[in-house]
Amino acid sequence: MSDVLRLDRADDRVVATLDRPEVRNAIDQATVDALHALCGELETRPRILILRGAGGVFASGADIAQLRERRAVDARRGINSEAFRRIRRLPMPVIAAIDGYALGGGAELAYAADIRIGTPGMRIGNPETGLGIIAAAGATWRLPAIVGEARASELLLTGRILDGAEALAWGLVSSLHEPDELVGAAHAVADRIARHDPLATRHTKSALLAPADAHPAIEADLQAELFESPEKERRMTAFLERKHR
Template sequence: MADEVLRVVEDGDRVVATLNRPATRNAIDQELVDRLHDLCDELEGAPRVLVLTGAGGVFASGADIGQLRDRRADDARRGINTHVFDRISRLPLPVIAAVDGYALGGGAELAYAADIRIATTDVRIGNPEPGLGIIAAAGATWRLPRIVGHARAAELLLTGRVLGAEEALAWGIFSSVHPPADLEAAAHAIVDRVVANDPLAIRHTKTALNAPADAHPAIDLALQAELFESPEKQRRMTAFLERRKT
């Protein structure tokens, strides 16, 4: 387990996956991408809430520059990181990125693919790709504007700025910031709140949240129509009304 580039711990209704390449500050290489695909295979078949985090006080320092330097045009078109991050973003149940230390380049883009992002006071997040002669092509150019707005996304991506915890929280990249020792507990507290809800309602909420603007309101109404016929909706609403009587 300690030697795995992705440590995966399954605990009933949740899975915690820890990026674990300490010698490279958890840089994302092909092996790690392959393990993330394996994890997606599992969670697409047996959905659970996913918590993504990094070992050693670092989330992910970026893509592995040693491998990235040798990639050519055909490799770019393959979207090595893009496709696995997209799979993560489309997992049926929520993904929570619990980010400590550096989340740079591809590491930031992995965090952007999560539904909920929380961080520690030590976080440093940004996309310095243009300084290395490339763009942030694994999701930042379309996910980050949805998170922080176009103007702020443009500033971050065009300047290569790296934000600390206070500014990243103010910008809305993270929903909360915690001392490093409290990060894991904070992530599990969010999972606890998610799993207390109806799983199908959570899945449909995520689908609606990720839908393009022109899909609304039709997609919301279609998803709601399915839920209105759900036995779980009937059970939960009946229980609510009975509690209110007491």
């Protein structure tokens, strides 16, 4: 278990807690390395992932002390963006449970999740241009898909920070919960996912992530596999038996 990323594992899910409270869970190289290791585990044994932060903060951003020292060669390595890309493409759904600050790289980590829930006190946004850089770990292409181009442009160009009510109204999170209920709410979402066929869930995520020109062929291929699945037969038989009782 990493010192910066606490992992609680169950058969159907993993809860990963960013744990650098002294710097509001800023994402440093050790955190990136731990996220890569976690992705390797979940790519090998797919499970639902719940991402959260310790100490009432999701992630206040990238570690500025490290970021200040990075140069052009580091930018081209895509240090954070590669880790977040792997999180986005994990086989099973990723749920981000956001409390407190989710800024800069912390916001981009949240954007990589499939489902985001938050608290009224959350604060999310991308103030990178105020630091002389851009949001280069997914915000410029993931955020428009989440909230639309006009709202994404406003957030990224002005550095505006949204509170929980604004994030909910903009569709950036799907629900708000009190801080002491947030993790339970994330587990409730995971419970609903876990009741469904894991392969069907994985194939649904694959279709959602596919490029526009892959549709509708990708659905036909994925559905063809599921139509031959014993689990499809079992679940549909059970449904019909319940219906006729």
